[in-house]
């Protein structure tokens with residue numbers, strides 16, 4: 001319960017996750033039928049990059065600042081939302097900005113202070129339901145807003161030893177409970193063993209229509225550093241694979257070191 005996203009907001013991991021999240025939401029918006037989103041590790045909604053936490057780490061300078069200074073075409077949708085929304089938008093703010101009148105958003109956050117900030121930010125938006133609880137307690141949450149089209153975002157802090165196991169089990173349970181929803185899970189790359197464990201679990205569970213897209217800023221040789229991150233997506237929408245390829249290539253170009261690389265794997 002020590003993790004506070006304010007120290008990391010706008011870093012390269014957020015840029016990867018949020019740019020791909022915007023692409024998934026844009027895909028849902030291509031049809032008029034309403035969609036529901038469950039953001040299960042929501043955080044506080046928005047972040048002040050000039051505040052003490054973000055200033056202390058300066059992580060955003062290696063992420064969103066570089067994209068604001070020079071925005072490659074595949075990242076324009078995401079970066080223009082960041083410019084428009086003022087404070088750095090966390091996943092709840094990006095999702096809310098792309099909701100239409102009939103769409104629904106469930107925001108879940110466990111930490112009391114983060115939940116209080118999230119509730120204050122959300123205000124009285126009739127499209128939003130707030131929930132303070134464990135992200136992996138899915139009963140009653142899926143499908144979000146009772147809508148069968150939509151997206152579930154898992155974005156845990158990976159503080160707990162068993163996070164990968166819990167996440168892998170939750171992906172399987174979420175898919176069983178609501179087989180038509182897109183599921184997206186962000187993961188950090190410090191070293192490769194935990195990433196391989198997550199990929200193996202998802203492959204063994206035969207979760208359908210997967211795209212796993214990752215940016216390595218550098219080879220993952222020093223496990224004390226965040227060397228990159230990835231997003232694992234189940235039930236990908238049409239055209240997402242090619243959009244993800246363009247997004248991650250643009251992020252590599254702007255954010256990675258000379259020996260950085262991209263990983264993109266798709267499975268039916």
Ligand SMILES: C[S@@+](CC[C@H](N)C(=O)[O-])C[C@H]1O[C@@H](n2cnc3c(N)ncnc32)[C@H](O)[C@@H]1O
Nearest residue numbers: 005041042043090091109110111134135155157
């Ligand atoms: C990486 S941050 C979320 C950032 C947010 N999704 C965004 O992109 O702006 C992870 C959040 O999950 C919360 N958290 C950690 N474990 C949780 C759990 N088991 N259930 C719900 N929330 C949890 C933390 O308090 C933290 O705010």
